[in-house]
Amino acid sequence: MKLLFINKIGYEHHQEWKNCQDFGFIDERTKCVVDGCSEGRNSEVGAKLFCHLFQQTHNIEQTFETLLSLYPHFEDIKNHLLFTILYVTEDEENFYVHAAGDGYILKQNHENKFSYERLDFDNSPPYYSYNFVPKEYLKKYQDGVTFDVKRYSKQEYKNIGVATDGLEYLLRSEHKENFETYLLERKEFSIKRLINRFHAVCKDDVTISF
Amino acid sequence: MNEHVEILGLDEVEVQNTAVEELETEVINLIFVGIDQSGSMFSYQNTMEESLRDFKDALEQSKEADEMLVARANFNEYTVDVGGYKKISQFDANYIADGMTPLYDVITEGTEKLTTYMTYLKEQGMRVKAVFAIFSDGDDTSSKSALKDAKASIDTLNKQEITTAFISFGAGAKQEADRLGFKNILNITNSNASELRKAFNCLSKSVIEASKSVVAKEDDFFNM
Numbered sequence: 001m002k003l004l005f006i007n008k009i010g011y012e013h014h015q016e017w018k019n020c021q022d023f024g025f026i027d028e029r030t031k032c033v034v035d036g037c038s039e040g041r042n043s044e045v046g047a048k049l050f051c052h053l054f055q056q057t058h059n060i061e062q063t064f065e066t067l068l069s070l071y072p073h074f075e076d077i078k079n080h081l082l083f084t085i086l087y088v089t090e091d092e093e094n095f096y097v098h099a100a101g102d103g104y105i106l107k108q109n110h111e112n113k114f115s116y117e118r119l120d121f122d123n124s125p126p127y128y129s130y131n132f133v134p135k136e137y138l139k140k141y142q143d144g145v146t147f148d149v150k151r152y153s154k155q156e157y158k159n160i161g162v163a164t165d166g167l168e169y170l171l172r173s174e175h176k177e178n179f180e181t182y183l184l185e186r187k188e189f190s191i192k193r194l195i196n197r198f199h200a201v202c203k204d205d206v207t208i209s210f
Numbered sequence: 211m212n213e214h215v216e217i218l219g220l221d222e223v224e225v226q227n228t229a230v231e232e233l234e235t236e237v238i239n240l241i242f243v244g245i246d247q248s249g250s251m252f253s254y255q256n257t258m259e260e261s262l263r264d265f266k267d268a269l270e271q272s273k274e275a276d277e278m279l280v281a282r283a284n285f286n287e288y289t290v291d292v293g294g295y296k297k298i299s300q301f302d303a304n305y306i307a308d309g310m311t312p313l314y315d316v317i318t319e320g321t322e323k324l325t326t327y328m329t330y331l332k333e334q335g336m337r338v339k340a341v342f343a344i345f346s347d348g349d350d351t352s353s354k355s356a357l358k359d360a361k362a363s364i365d366t367l368n369k370q371e372i373t374t375a376f377i378s379f380g381a382g383a384k385q386e387a388d389r390l391g392f393k394n395i396l397n398i399t400n401s402n403a404s405e406l407r408k409a410f411n412c413l414s415k416s417v418i419e420a421s422k423s424v425v426a427k428e429d430d431f432f433n434m
Contacts, residue, residue: 189233190231192236193230193236193334193335194335195335196236196335196336197333197334198335
């Protein structure tokens with residue numbers, strides 16, 4: 001199946017001359033999206049770095065070991081390493097979605113119907129980097145954050161992907177049908193052009209790895 | 211008898227040029243190349259063909275090839291033929307020289323077709339940059355359009371941040387390019403085969419560099 005990856009800046013960030021805080025990657029082994037925390041000064045830097053390292057190692061612990069050697073202090077972590085992480089792996093029978101934070105799980109069944117599962121934490125997502133922040137600074141998640149793993153059988157689903165929460169704007173717009181047509185045909189550039197065309201609709205950054 | 215009226219609608223724009231769904235990109239560089247085929251270029255016919263082939267090869271081999279669509283416009287006394295924007299692999303490198311120079315006509319028609327296609331692409335969600343380049347060795351000698359019309363066309367292009375470039379081959383055309391308001395002029399005063407090859411080499415390099423650039427190269431286009 002042709003890999004599909006979209007990473008587009010949201011209209012509001014574009015209007016405010018801000019960077020896109022989303023990033024991600026896709027390869028034969030992993031589909032990954034990350035969304036930097038808007039309160040972190042440069043969370044997009046850490047998010048991007050995470051993706052580059054994780055794509056090489058495919059190992060979360062090893063990736064964070066390197067990231068923490070670059071950003072060892074609390075202030076560094078706060079400003080660079082707070083981002084949601086969603087990624088999909090698979091074996092012969094199942095897809096596995098690993099999630100630390102909010103976003104969407106995209107599901108395509110064998111009848112080519114799409115459905116979407118929202119991961120919502122009421123604006124306080126569990127960032128994996130909270131594991132490296134002294135507990136006194138945390139209001140929630142003092143016991144640590146682990147990846148929530150969901151399994152989807154290949155007997156039921158043809159494909160499973162992930163997206164950042166910015167997908168919400170496309171899904172509730174009049175362009176949802178076009179989006180799903182292009183998704184079905186795996187027309188990556190048609191989706192990118194659709195977002196460009198109706199950019200004001202897509203207020204938040206959106207990244208899709210499918 | 212009813213007069214034939216041609217209305218350029220959406221379908222025609224797609225047919226004459228490249229339909230957006232054929233493009234595997236969201237960023238595109240439109241390259242307009244107007245080629246003077248007047249009789250004064252007769253002695254350079256072979257060198258022109260060679261230079262146009264080299265131009266095509268350079269663009270085709272560049273990493274930016276997939277993000278470029280090129281339109282060739284031929285102009286002489288007998289025809290002003292502005293082609294559609296197609297992939298560089300479809301660029302025609304043939305060349306024949308004869309007749310006089312309808313420079314203003316090719317500028318007005320070329321501008322109209324470029325801006326129409328550019329509008330269509332933008333409406334389809336494409337990010338578009340463009341270069342409007344003319345190669346000529348002399349003054350206008352046979353246009354139906356007036357200087358002011360051609361000047362207004364170049365002004366329109368400049369205002370839309372489209373790179374306007376003129377290769378003046380020999381002494382005759384530089385003043386004309388200045389009058390018309392081209393922002394980039396490559397002035398080749400020694401008209402010989404070697405300089406002609408160099409000029410097209412410079413054009414291909416400049417087009418490739420402009421395609422790499424995030425913003426339009428408005429007045430520093432020629433890459434020597």
